[in-house]
Amino acid sequence: xxxxxxxxxxxxxxxxxxxxxxxxxxxxxxxxxxxxxxxxxxxxxxxxxxxxxxxxxxxxxxxxxxxxxxxxxxxxxxxxxxxxxxxxxxxxxxxxxxxxxxxxxxxxxxxxxxxxxxxxxxxxxxxxxxxxxxxxxxxxxxxxxxxxxxxxxxxxxxxxxxxxxxxxxxxxxxxxxxxxxxxxxxxxxxxxxxxxxxxxxxxxxxxxxxxxxxxxxxxxxxxxxxxxxxxxxxxxxxxxxxxxxxxxxxxxxxxxxxxxxxxxxxxxxxxxxxxxxxxxxxxxxxxxxxxxxxxxxxxxxxxxxxxxxxxxxxxxxxxxxxxxxxxxxxxxxxxxxxxxxxxxxxxxxxxxxxxxxxxxxxxxxxxxxxxxxxxxxxxxxxxxxxxxxxxxxxxxxxxxxxxxxxxxxxxxxxxxxxxxxxxxxxxxxxxxxxxxxxxxx
Ligand code: HEM
Numbered sequence: 015x016x017x018x019x020x021x022x023x024x025x026x027x028x029x030x031x032x033x034x035x036x037x038x039x040x041x042x043x044x045x046x047x048x049x050x051x052x053x054x055x056x057x058x059x060x061x062x063x064x065x066x067x068x069x070x071x072x073x074x075x076x077x078x079x080x081x082x083x084x085x086x087x088x089x090x091x092x093x094x095x096x097x098x099x100x101x102x103x104x105x106x107x108x109x110x111x112x113x114x115x116x117x118x119x120x121x122x123x124x125x126x127x128x129x130x131x132x133x134x135x136x137x138x139x140x141x142x143x144x145x146x147x148x149x150x151x152x153x154x155x156x157x158x159x160x161x162x163x164x165x166x167x168x169x170x171x172x173x174x175x176x177x178x179x180x181x182x183x184x185x186x187x188x189x190x191x192x193x194x195x196x197x198x199x200x201x202x203x204x205x206x207x208x209x210x211x212x213x214x215x216x217x218x219x220x221x222x223x224x225x226x227x228x229x230x231x232x233x234x235x236x237x238x239x240x241x242x243x244x245x246x247x248x249x250x251x252x253x254x255x256x257x258x259x260x261x262x263x264x265x266x267x268x269x270x271x272x273x274x275x276x277x278x279x280x281x282x283x284x285x286x287x288x289x290x291x292x293x294x295x296x297x298x299x300x301x302x303x304x305x306x307x308x309x310x311x312x313x314x315x316x317x318x319x320x321x322x323x324x325x326x327x328x329x330x331x332x333x334x335x336x337x338x339x340x341x342x343x344x345x346x347x348x349x350x351x352x353x354x355x356x357x358x359x360x361x362x363x364x365x366x367x368x369x370x371x372x373x374x375x376x377x378x379x380x381x382x383x384x385x386x387x388x389x390x391x392x393x394x395x396x397x398x399x400x401x402x403x404x405x406x407x408x409x410x411x412x413x414x415x416x417x418x419x420x421x422x423x424x425x426x427x428x429x430x431x432x433x434x435x436x437x438x439x440x441x442x443x444x445x446x447x448x449x450x451x452x453x454x455x
Contacts, residue, residue, distance in 0.1 A: 026059040029348075030420075033320065034204070039416055039423075042320070043363065046351030055337040062092075063344045064337070065321075067351035069358045069373070071335050075345050076379035081326040083111045083382070084344075088327070092344070101200035101213040108266045110324040110382050117381055123254040124263060124385055127179055127239040133388045136178055140393055143174045144400045152404050155432040160411035164428040168279040168397065169272070175393055176271025180264060181231070181238025186223065193220050194272045195426075201419045217265065224264040228257075240264065267386075275390045277318030277424035279397045280414070284428070285312045286401060287408055289365050296367050297402045308367040309394050314353045314374035315365050320423050321346045322378050349375050350423070409433050 029049070032038050038045055049056055049067040056065040066072050075081045089096060089106050096102045109120045126132065147167045154161050173191045182190070193216040199205060200213035228244045235241040243260055255263060285308075286293040296308035326345040331338055339345060353374045354362035360371075377384035384390070401408070411431035417424045 027053070027056070028059050029056060029065045030058060030060060030063070033420070034418065039418065042350055042423075043354060046348060046354060049348070050351060050355060054335045055339065057337065062342075063346065064339050065346050065348055066334070067348045067355075068335070069352045069355040069375070072347045072349075072352040072375060073379055074334065075326055076322070076347060076375075076382075078332075080330065080332050081328050081345060082113045083117075083324045084327055085113070086111075088342075089325075099200055099210045099214055101197055101210065101217040104217055104262060104265055105201070105323065108262055110322075114381065119254065120259065120263065121381075121385065123243060124239075124267070126242070128385050128389060130388060132179075133392050136175060136389070137392055137396065139178050140171070140175050140396045141400075144171055144396050147171055148400055148404045155405065155430070158431075160429050160431040162427045162429045163283055164276065164280050164425050168283070168428070169276045171397060172275040172279065172393060173272050175275075175389070176268060179239055179271065179389070180267060181236060181240040182227065186227075190220055190223050190268070191272070193217075194269060195417075197269065198273060198417070198419060198422070201421060220265050220268060221261050224261050224268075225257075228260060228264075239267075270386060271389070273422065273424060274318050275386075275393050277422060278313065278390060278394055280425045280428050281316040281318060281423075282309070282312045282394055282398055283401065283408070283430065284410075284414065285316065285365065286398070287410055287430075290407075292365065292367050293398075293402060294406070297399065304367070305395065305399065307370065309391060309398060310374075311365060311367040311369060312394070313376045313391075314359070314369075316423070317349050317353055317374070317376040318423050319349055319376070320421055321348050322382070323421055324382050347375065349378075405430075405432060407432060407434065 027045075027049075029045075032045055033042065046067055049065065054066070054068040054071055056067065057063075058065060066075055084092065086107055089111065093102075093106075096106055109117065109124075112120060144167070147170055151161050151163070151166050170191070173187065173194075177184075177187050196216035197213050197220065199209040200217075202209060205213070224240075227240055231238075231241040231244050235245055243255065243263065246254075293308060296304045299305070326347075327342055328339050328345070330341050333339075353359070353376060356362050358371065358373055359369070377387040377390075408430050409432070411429045414428045415426040417426050
């Protein structure tokens with residue numbers, strides 16, 4: 015039996031509070047192990063909220079029609095704060111909190127931009143962008159400087175890829191990119207009025223920007239997602255979405271495309287640093303599956319999202335793993351815990367790129383499964399191959415700065431150095447035989 019990792023004074027474990035504890039933010043896995051063992055469907059003492067930490071039960075609540083997303087009215091009644099914040103409202107009225115048939119309509123509207131072919135067309139741009147971002151960074155690292163990879167590479171890379179997909183012109187990107195982290199201030203567990211105001215100003219600025227872009231593309235359409243969404247897709251040949259839905263969708267894609275993928279790449283950097291031999295072996299292997307296995311294991315081992323955004327509710331009282339979840343109670347899946355469930359992933363804390371066990375829930379499950387999973391995998395794979403080619407022997411320079419968010423496990427900065435500087439063996443241009451990306455060019 016695993017002991018409770020931090021003393022809680024003998025009271026019931028408040029997962030929401032524990033997840034804001036800096037030690038848990040750094041390493042949530044002891045808490046997750048305790049929950050899986052002692053309280054796999056955990057009634058939080060705050061009341062009306064249950065945390066699901068094991069794989070079997072997580073898949074059940076995410077797939078079973080006995081569970082659905084909250085309606086807008088239920089959300090507003092449950093969380094009055096939503097009414098006071100444009101940002102919270104946007105997060106919660108988006109696609110992740112809709113049910114069929116509305117969900118199907120929204121999902122159909124965005125699906126064409128995330129097909130495997132659509133992702134492939136973005137790969138070349140991602141690769142070029144990645145090299146362009148790495149070039150000055152490599153020089154600085156070679157000169158002995160330390161560099162924040164989050165600010166200099168991963169965040170701009172993710173931003174440019176989603177901007178390419180949506181069709182945000184190059185000249186506009188630098189003004190709307192910084193709004194993402196300001197918007198995310200609303201997702202901080204203790205966001206006060208000032209933080210919500212700042213987030214709302216950023217949200218409004220993003221919305222105004224996309225409103226202008228939609229108008230522009232209606233008059234002069236191009237071959238990008240914003241033109242397609244603004245001008246077609248509906249059964250009558252008109253837009254499938256009304257204006258509010260369209261702006262919310264663009265806002266949501268901008269947020270989702272920027273932050274989660276950045277966090278996944280940041281975690282990949284840390285895994286490469288922690289497991290350099292595994293990284294070298296995976297990337298030197300001529301079989302592309304080896305590099306893919308490394309990416310998959312990074313995604314399982316350190317998922318960038320703590321818990322799924324949509325709050326699920328049972329439509330009737332449902333018993334799960336011996337606990338009755340009453341009708342209408344909120345259910346959250348702890349993704350990081352599910353991915354380390356030993357019932358599915360033997361020796362789950364071990365980082366093993368050859369594991370080859372499917373079923374991690376980093377991208378969710380069921381109807382809300384992440385539409386951008388293929389895109390994210392492509393970006394991480396491109397990034398990893400470039401990282402390894404440009405910067406073998408990378409080391410941390412200081413402690414990575416984690417962002418304090420309720421649902422995301424992401425960073426504000428990730429500073430690294432290159433011990434040995436110019437004397438270490440690395441090259442600026444990836445060698446074709448070492449880079450899976452080059453082989454696929
Ligand atoms: C590694 C990066 C990413 C991770 C870990 C991730 C994770 C997730 C998860 C867990 C969900 C399910 C949420 C729920 O059930 O409440 C989700 C949904 C979603 N993701 Fe991602 N995501 C990533 C990248 C992306 C990207 C690049 C995009 C596209 C721009 C995207 C767009 C979406 C959308 C639109 C949904 C809602 C789908 C629906 O409700 O049908 N995500 N994502």
